[in-house]
Amino acid sequence: MKLGISLALAVVAVAAFALFETTASTPPARRAHETPIDRFEALPATPKSALQIGRPEPLASGRYLARFSVVSHPTPARAEPRTSARIITTLATSTPDDTPNALTVLRAETDGNGSLWVRVRLPILPNGTAGWVRRRALGAYQTTTERLVVDRKRLTATLYRNGKSIFRAPIGVGTDSWPTPPGEYLVRSELTRYASPFYGPIAFGTTARSAVLTDWPGGGFVGIHGTSSPELIPGHISHGCVRLRNPDIVRLASLMPVGTPLTIE
Amino acid sequence: MSVYEPRPEEIEELLRSVDRDGAIVEARSVADSPISRGRLLGLALAGTGTTLLARAGSASAAATLARSDIDILNYALVLEYLQAAFYTEAERSGALTGKTAEAARVVGAVERAHVTAFLKLLGSKAVKRPLFDFQGTTEQQTAFLKTAVAFEDLAVAAYKGQAPKLRAKPVLAAAVGIHSVEARHAAWMRELFGITPAVNAFDKPASRANINRVVASTHFIVARPRTTQKRKPKYTG
Numbered sequence: 001m002k003l004g005i006s007l008a009l010a011v012v013a014v015a016a017f018a019l020f021e022t023t024a025s026t027p028p029a030r031r032a033h034e035t036p037i038d039r040f041e042a043l044p045a046t047p048k049s050a051l052q053i054g055r056p057e058p059l060a061s062g063r064y065l066a067r068f069s070v071v072s073h074p075t076p077a078r079a080e081p082r083t084s085a086r087i088i089t090t091l092a093t094s095t096p097d098d099t100p101n102a103l104t105v106l107r108a109e110t111d112g113n114g115s116l117w118v119r120v121r122l123p124i125l126p127n128g129t130a131g132w133v134r135r136r137a138l139g140a141y142q143t144t145t146e147r148l149v150v151d152r153k154r155l156t157a158t159l160y161r162n163g164k165s166i167f168r169a170p171i172g173v174g175t176d177s178w179p180t181p182p183g184e185y186l187v188r189s190e191l192t193r194y195a196s197p198f199y200g201p202i203a204f205g206t207t208a209r210s211a212v213l214t215d216w217p218g219g220g221f222v223g224i225h226g227t228s229s230p231e232l233i234p235g236h237i238s239h240g241c242v243r244l245r246n247p248d249i250v251r252l253a254s255l256m257p258v259g260t261p262l263t264i265e
Numbered sequence: 266m267s268v269y270e271p272r273p274e275e276i277e278e279l280l281r282s283v284d285r286d287g288a289i290v291e292a293r294s295v296a297d298s299p300i301s302r303g304r305l306l307g308l309a310l311a312g313t314g315t316t317l318l319a320r321a322g323s324a325s326a327a328a329t330l331a332r333s334d335i336d337i338l339n340y341a342l343v344l345e346y347l348q349a350a351f352y353t354e355a356e357r358s359g360a361l362t363g364k365t366a367e368a369a370r371v372v373g374a375v376e377r378a379h380v381t382a383f384l385k386l387l388g389s390k391a392v393k394r395p396l397f398d399f400q401g402t403t404e405q406q407t408a409f410l411k412t413a414v415a416f417e418d419l420a421v422a423a424y425k426g427q428a429p430k431l432r433a434k435p436v437l438a439a440a441v442g443i444h445s446v447e448a449r450h451a452a453w454m455r456e457l458f459g460i461t462p463a464v465n466a467f468d469k470p471a472s473r474a475n476i477n478r479v480v481a482s483t484h485f486i487v488a489r490p491r492t493t494q495k496r497k498p499k500y501t502g
Contacts, residue, residue, distance in 0.1 A: 051442070052382060135400070192493060195497070218500070223502075225500065
């Protein structure tokens with residue numbers, strides 16, 4: 001009797017297993033080639049990314065880009081990119097305006113010892129002098145896409161951004177006795193909230209120096225500023241500085257960042 | 266590809282030549298605790314004197330996100346700013362050559378796209394771009410590669426550390442998408458530098474201490490020079 005029951009249970013178990021195997025291993029006709037990965041079709045869909053990342057962005061043209069940096073440590077500027085070269089001048093970290101000593105960066109070069117040197121325009125006479133300083137004596141490179149052009153013949157100042165004119169105004173420049181020096185310079189500081197109507201409401205400091213007024217307080221640097229005599233503009237009226245009518249200097253200040261290259265032609 | 270695998274001490278010695286405090290070296294030896302996004306964000310903000318912009322009325326997709334997710338996104342944005350600025354300056358310097366120059370060009374374009382995407386998502390809640398002083402590492406090939414390896418490893422570790430903390434799945438999806446791209450960049454730069462790109466079976470996230478110390482002590486994030494003064498001019502007039 002017990003044997004019979006056992007046999008019956010065994011037969012049932014074998015039949016159930018066979019049925020399970022048949023069910024499990026015999027796919028429906030439409031899934032004849034199901035792979036293990038197909039069993040996960042019911043997984044939730046991937047959420048849409050919150051960031052819509054576009055195509056890679058190639059570097060924009062650097063045609064109108066200018067670089068400048070500030071002197072982070074007092075340093076000699078040398079005639080060649082090597083420590084044995086002649087010292088042209090020693091650069092301080094700040095200007096007579098008590099602002100960082102910003103310089104136009106021209107290019108870089110590595111010397112035979114692997115030290116990096118940077119060629120910069122120097123704020124010394126004669127105007128246009130360039131020299132080499134160690135990279136570690138400078139701060140961050142900063143860039144601008146603006147350029148201010150002072151035209152001494154047309155008596156205009158024009159500000160360009162990415163090569164397009166965005167500002168133009170009549171100006172006063174130096175007389176024949178105290179000429180505004182031609183050349184390539186840098187707008188390196190901005191002074192505001194001082195009590196001197198002669199300079200107007202805003203004055204920009206530059207790296208240009210008067211070749212005539214060499215004993216002028218502060219070193220004879222050329223500024224770009226407002227005026228208390230707007231009726232004299234345009235004209236050859238100054239000691240070398242570039243004067244604008246006060247509304248014009250205020251508008252210029254809203255458009256021109258410190259670090260803008262300055263061309264006086 | 267070279268099968269040469271420099272010994273750890275050799276790598277550290279190389280990196281120290283461009284890394285005054287040894288901080289970049291440490292970025293490569295990541296630890297295993299979460300990163301403080303707030304600390305790194307704080308570094309960027311301290312360097313720029315900037316606070317989160319909160320212009321009313323400039324709505325963005327970020328308006329629907331949790332504050333913690335926005336913080337993490339801004340944290341990532343600082344790292345993306347860092348990388349984009351690094352490759353941009355390197356490409357503009359013209360000092361790189363061969364495959365390294367090509368890699369800088371390609372990776373830089375991708376990092377700039379990342380920045381654009383973050384800015385678009387965060388809108389007015391995005392942190393401002395800090396000023397970076399790469400101290401010449403963009404102007405010499407070897408120094409560039411050392412720093413690039415460190416930056417990419419740092420970014421990978423940072424994304425890995427933050428992703429599990431994101432609350433919104435769409436943001437997590439974005440983070441994972443960028444993380445794998447940064448990992449490819451890391452592998453590419455490692456190969457160019459002569460290091461085996463992938464040797465570990467499992468990468469750990471960067472520790473809070475490591476990330477903060479690395480970014481701070483490299484001094485790559487700097488304050489903007491104050492070029493405006495309230496004083497009477499002494500110009501020639």
